[in-house]
Structures are given as structure tokens and as C-alpha cells.
Amino acid sequence: MRNSIGKILGTASAFEFEFAITNPKNVRRGNYIKVWNDIDGWIIAQISEILALDNPKIAEVTKKREVFVAKARVIGKREEGKLKMPSSPFVPGENVYIAEDSSIAETLGFEKEGIYLGLLGETGVRVNLNPNSLQKHVCILAKTGSGKSYTAGVIIEELLDRDIPLLIIDPHGEYISLKRPNKIKDNEFGIQPKGYAEKIVVYAPPISPFAREADKILSLESKNLSPEELIELSNLRSPSAQALLYQSVRDLENYTISDIIKELEKIKHNGKWTLIGALSKIEQSGLFKERATDMREFLHRGKASLIDFRGIDPPYQALIVSQIASKVFELRKRGEVEPGIIVVEEAHNFIPEREKTVATNILRSIASEGRKFGLGLIVISQRPAKVDKNVISQCNTQIIMRVTNPNDINAIKKSVEGITSEMVKEIKRLAPGYAVLVSPEIDVPIVVKVRTRKSAYDGGFATLNKEEKSTERREREKKGFLKRLLKF
Ligand SMILES: Nc1ncnc2c1ncn2[C@@H]1O[C@H](COP(=O)(O)OP(=O)(O)OP(=O)(O)O)[C@@H](O)[C@H]1O
Ligand SMILES: [Mg+2]
Known part of the structure; x- marks a missing residue:
């Protein structure tokens, strides 16, 4: 067993306790610790805070001038696959130890593989x-x-x-x-x-x-893009253009963007040209293909x-x-x-x-x-x-x-x-x-x-690895140097 790092102080419950740290150099916030509980055996806890205090009574325990006290939150012990909290409080004066990796892993229920x-x-x-x-x-x-x-x-x-x-x-x-x-x-x-x-x-x-x-x-299917999707892509905010789009798609089935454009061409409305322009731009993006x-x-x-x-x-x-x-x-x-x-x-x-x-x-x-x-x-x-x-x-x-x-x-x-x-x-x-x-x-x-x-x-x-980045920097520096040289 490793050496004790401290002793439980004052009033301890089954869920939390404080302990005087005897060797502050080896103790950190977040450390997993273990303490003996008379009813439930070894219990794992975690240090949630470390405080420096001025307390002669605790100094008696630690035999040091500076007094460090740790607050610990009880995690429990694993029994029949479940994490259980102790049923009785810890006893003041009980020794506190740093928990071994194997008991921490077991208590927290980590998988061996995964x-x-x-x-x-840490x-x-x-x-x-x-x-x-x-x-x-x-x-x-x-x-x-x-x-x-x-x-x-x-x-x-x-x-x-x-x-x-x-x-x-x-x-x-x-x-x-x-x-x-x-x-x-x-x-x-x-x-x-x-x-x-x-x-x-x-x-x-x-x-x-x-x-x-x-x-x-x-590439994506060129068929049946919904009016909402086309509005999003074209960023068409005009309500009349949006209405025209809905109107032209309404009676179409299994349509492509060019089918919508053909429909629009038949409609008598001056606003249609902006819409046709926007739809043509989407069509020309090349993203939509018959064979997606x-x-x-x-x-x-x-x-x-x-x-x-x-x-x-x-x-x-x-x-x-x-x-x-x-x-x-x-x-x-x-x-x-x-x-x-x-x-x-x-x-x-x-x-x-x-x-x-x-x-x-x-x-x-x-x-x-x-x-x-x-x-x-x-x-x-x-x-x-x-x-x-x-x-x-x-x-x-x-x-x-x-x-x-x-x-x-x-x-x-x-x-x-x-x-x-x-x-x-x-x-x-x-x-x-x-x-x-x-x-x-x-x-x-x-x-x-x-x-x-x-x-x-x-x-x-992603396209630049470290070597490429430094080559690029060298190129930039070379160009800057030549520029300065030419100015000179
Ligand atoms: N676990 C780790 N080990 C070593 N280096 C790390 C680790 N996590 C992050 N880093 C380093 O920290 C830096 C920031 O990480 P990352 O790019 O993942 O942050 P991010 O949260 O995705 O930021 P952003 O919001 O800007 O996308 C990177 O240079 C990365 O190499
Ligand atoms: Mg990121």
C-alpha cells in the first residue's frame, strides 16, 4: 500500500469529507483517492478543492507550519456492476491514500477495450x-x-x-x-x-x-428541387419572385430546373427575368446532374x-x-x-x-x-x-x-x-x-x-503540411526581399 497523504478531519458524511494533507507536494485538485469505510470497505473519492488555512489544531495533525486542507467528493465503490455510495459516514482520523489506477478504472466502470x-x-x-x-x-x-x-x-x-x-x-x-x-x-x-x-x-x-x-x-440529383431549396440557393428575397416560383412549380411533376425555366417563360410577368437568371445560375453551377x-x-x-x-x-x-x-x-x-x-x-x-x-x-x-x-x-x-x-x-x-x-x-x-x-x-x-x-x-x-x-x-x-507551410513562407520572404532590392 502507498503512503497515506492525509487524515480525515471534523465532520465527515458518506458523500463528502475534508482531510488535512500531510504531503502537499504529491496532492492535486482532481486526484482520485481512496479511504477505508468500516461498513463498506475501500471507497473511491475525488479531490474537488484544496485550501490553504491558518489553523493550529490542524497543524498538529500535519506537523507542518503551512496547513493544507482538501475537500473530497465521494464517488463510491462498484458492486455487482453498479456504482454504490457508502451507507455510513467516514470516520475522522482515517487515513487517505492516492487510489491505484486499477481500482479507479474498476470503480468508474471503464471498458478494457473500446x-x-x-x-x-492526470x-x-x-x-x-x-x-x-x-x-x-x-x-x-x-x-x-x-x-x-x-x-x-x-x-x-x-x-x-x-x-x-x-x-x-x-x-x-x-x-x-x-x-x-x-x-x-x-x-x-x-x-x-x-x-x-x-x-x-x-x-x-x-x-x-x-x-x-x-x-x-x-453531384446531386437535378430533379425535384423544392421551391424552398431553390429560394435558399438563389437568395431570392422578393415575395413576388418567390410567388412566381411556387406558381411555376405547382403543376410540374418530376421536373428539372430547366423545366421550371420553360414554365416561367410562358408566364407574362416582368419579374420573371430575375428569377430565370437566378435559376440559370444554379443550373450552371454543375452541382446538379442527371446521373448524380x-x-x-x-x-x-x-x-x-x-x-x-x-x-x-x-x-x-x-x-x-x-x-x-x-x-x-x-x-x-x-x-x-x-x-x-x-x-x-x-x-x-x-x-x-x-x-x-x-x-x-x-x-x-x-x-x-x-x-x-x-x-x-x-x-x-x-x-x-x-x-x-x-x-x-x-x-x-x-x-x-x-x-x-x-x-x-x-x-x-x-x-x-x-x-x-x-x-x-x-x-x-x-x-x-x-x-x-x-x-x-x-x-x-x-x-x-x-x-x-x-x-x-x-x-x-489541410492542404499545407508543415514543410509546405515553411516553403510557402520562404517563397514569400524571397519575394519581399527581391521587391526591396528592386526598390533600392
Ligand atoms: N489532445 C490534444 N493534444 C495535442 N494538441 C492538441 C490537442 N487538442 C488540441 N490540440 C491543439 O490545439 C489547437 C486547437 O485545437 P483545435 O483546432 O482542435 O481546436 P477547435 O476547438 O476545433 O478550434 P476551432 O473552434 O477554431 O475550430 C491545435 O493546434 C491542436 O493541434
Ligand atoms: Mg475546429
Whole structure:
């Protein structure tokens, strides 16, 4: 047994207690500790706070001039697969010890194998999650730069290692770097570098400036775009133009955009030309084809289909998400694609809290019904307050990284079940790469130090790796130097 780190003080209950720390150098907030309970045996607790006090009575216990007292929150012990709180209080004077990794893992009920997210706080305990529970939706929320996309990448790697089909909506093309192995050698997490080039298929719409870099071009059915979708794409705000559109579509069946234009040409109304111009622009985008991409491809065992949205206008992004998600959900219901997960990065753009986009309804439906059909969601957002609460509250697993904005904190309090005020304090001061995890598999919220990635992460600059970035910088510097030389 390790040496005691302190002794229980004063009035202790079965849920919390305070103890005088005998060796402050080895004790930190968040440490998992264990204490003997006369009725229930060894019990695990966690240090929630450490205070420095001026108290001669406690100084007698610690035999030190400075007095440090820790507040501990009892976690309990695992009995017959369930976490149980002790039935009697702790006895003042009882010794407190740092808990061993094995007893922490057992008490919290971590899986031996599973989605390896990282380590439990500063311990060596691996946090593994059951892949099935991720299919019941995950949200990753945090302020910008806290590590959301990095963490989503960690989960994607784990899912790809298990060949779970994925569809990734990638507004910044920042998941393309998953193709390449990480260059960093890492021992703390026991991770080996690995790239996923064979498993990732990058799609870009023909309107994308990055279409040539993509593995495949994405095109959508040219038939039966609804007036709402056409209004969204053309940004037509004039009520008379909108009315004309509805009028021309009313009697059409199985129509293309050129069928609508032909209908409009027959109508006598001067306002029709703006509408025809707007529709022609959509038609010429090349996104809509008679032979569209077969959406059965999108959820395929051992593959991640990545939709690269760099350089695509937001209304086109929302329409593409809406069409793909609707089709994939329909195919999943009919059993024509395998169970899988859709990853939605920058989710506030597709499912905003206030206004709707054309993708809102289908993403809400997947959030509420997807789990029945084996279609999961991973939603990622930097503005918890600005993302649809209907979707967030459907997420079983919540990964919350640093958040400081009061509106975002309130949104998290409202939509994350079981979040305590202690955890809210923790969320405000998390360092980058650390997350609070709330999961149905673990009885208490925990802090996870997210593991290093196996694959490269360029933080939103997927096309430029470090060497390319420095070559680019050198080129820029060379140009600047030549300019100055010429001026001279
Ligand atoms: N677990 C981690 N280990 C090592 N580095 C990390 C970790 N998490 C994040 N980082 C680093 O922190 C930085 C920010 O991470 P990331 O880009 O994932 O933040 P984000 O929350 O997605 O930000 P944004 O809102 O701007 O998209 C990156 O440079 C990333 O490499
Ligand atoms: Mg990000």
C-alpha cells in the first residue's frame, strides 16, 4: 500500500469529507483517492478543492507550519456492476491514500477495450468507450481553439480502426489530414503514428475551388428541387419572385430546373427575368446532374466519406447536407447501407438555434430517430448557445472542452443532464486538449486528457503540411526581399 497523504478531519458524511494533507507536494485538485469505510470497505473519492488555512489544531495533525486542507467528493465503490455510495459516514482520523489506477478504472466502470479517447485526468487510466454508445449521438462543444476538431479526429480514428462507416461534413477541409500519419512520437498515451489514406474518400462539389484535389466529384440529383431549396440557393428575397416560383412549380411533376425555366417563360410577368437568371445560375453551377453520385457509397464499411466544403457558399453547403443526410437516412431505414455515423463539424451553420436552414429538419430527425435505425451523429460546435438544443439534448455522450462565454455556459447547463456546478467551474478552466466527458457508460462526469492523434492534424489548413507551410513562407520572404532590392 502507498503512503497515506492525509487524515480525515471534523465532520465527515458518506458523500463528502475534508482531510488535512500531510504531503502537499504529491496532492492535486482532481486526484482520485481512496479511504477505508468500516461498513463498506475501500471507497473511491475525488479531490474537488484544496485550501490553504491558518489553523493550529490542524497543524498538529500535519506537523507542518503551512496547513493544507482538501475537500473530497465521494464517488463510491462498484458492486455487482453498479456504482454504490457508502451507507455510513467516514470516520475522522482515517487515513487517505492516492487510489491505484486499477481500482479507479474498476470503480468508474471503464471498458478494457473500446474507443480510446485519452487518459483520466492526470492518471494513467485509459478512458475507453463502447462504440455502440457513440451511435446514440455525441456532441463536442467548446470555445474556439480548445481542441474540438482534434478530439473529433481521435474518435474518427478509433471508429475507422473498427471499420465503422462514417460520413464527415467538413467545412474547412481539416479532416483530410487524417490521411497522413502524425509525425510526433508519443509515449504517454502509447500511440503509434498511422495514416488513413486508404479509408478516406474525399468528395468535393464541382463548384469547389478544391475539386481537382478531391478523390471524387460530388453531384446531386437535378430533379425535384423544392421551391424552398431553390429560394435558399438563389437568395431570392422578393415575395413576388418567390410567388412566381411556387406558381411555376405547382403543376410540374418530376421536373428539372430547366423545366421550371420553360414554365416561367410562358408566364407574362416582368419579374420573371430575375428569377430565370437566378435559376440559370444554379443550373450552371454543375452541382446538379442527371446521373448524380450514388449515395449508397457514403456509408461503406471501412470507409469515411469526407465532404470537403472549402470555398462553398453556406446555402449550397446546407442544401448538400440536407440532400445527403435525407438520402442516407432513407437508405439506412431500408437497410441498403450499413449502420454508421455522420460527423457534422461547425454544426451551428446547419442546425442554428434561431433560424432554420434547409438541413435543420433532417438533422433533427436523425437526432431523434437515428438511433433506432443505427444512424448516429457527432455534432461539433464552438457556440453551444447558437446550436439547436433539440439536437444537443439528444446526444448521449457529451464532450465539453473549455467554455467561458456565459451564454454558452447557460446553454450547456440547460442541455447537458447531470452537469454539476462543480463541473461548470471545471469547464471554464480546462486547458486545451482536456475535456469533461458525460456519458451514460460512466456514472459520474470525468475529466479526460484527450490522447495524441495517430494521424496528422493541421488545424484547418489541410492542404499545407508543415514543410509546405515553411516553403510557402520562404517563397514569400524571397519575394519581399527581391521587391526591396528592386526598390533600392
Ligand atoms: N489532445 C490534444 N493534444 C495535442 N494538441 C492538441 C490537442 N487538442 C488540441 N490540440 C491543439 O490545439 C489547437 C486547437 O485545437 P483545435 O483546432 O482542435 O481546436 P477547435 O476547438 O476545433 O478550434 P476551432 O473552434 O477554431 O475550430 C491545435 O493546434 C491542436 O493541434
Ligand atoms: Mg475546429
